[in-house]
Amino acid sequence: MKEKELRRSLAVLPIGTVMKLTDLSARQIRYYEEQELVIPERNEGNRRMYSLNDIDKLLEIKDYLADGYNMASIKKVYAQKAAEEERRREKMAQSLSDDAVRKILRNDFVNAGGLNRHSKPSIRNNRTL
DNA sequence: TTTCTAACA
DNA sequence: TGTTAGAA
Structure with missing residues (x-):
């Protein structure tokens, strides 16, 4: 598509x-x-x-x-359409950022757990993640 | 032949 | 907007 x-x-x-x-x-x-x-x-x-x-x-x-x-009003029509597109793109970028953050947090959690099994339990605090 | 820019009877 | 001149 x-x-x-x-x-x-x-x-x-x-x-x-x-x-x-x-x-x-x-x-x-x-x-x-x-x-x-x-x-x-x-x-x-x-x-x-x-x-x-x-x-x-x-x-x-x-x-x-x-x-x-007239030209002026047509310009405004497309100007608004462009503004809406920009907002849509901002939201898109925002949600992608959120998703990226979740993945990073998840990885940190998994890594922390793996390390705990074979090393010092000094990062037990990360259980809050 | 087609298209480009710039200007105007 | 149409049209035209002179150049690519």
């Missing part, structure tokens, strides 16, 4: 193809880039290369525009 996302992120489409796929003008597509809504990659010749995800985003923008949204 991750291989697919990678392919969708591959920038392989030139602006000409994107124009046909989205029915947007090159002028519009480049303008949306100026507005930082869709940032395509650049190939060796400085030509914009878009991914399937970019196509979807452009179509989304097109829909918003059709619904009467």
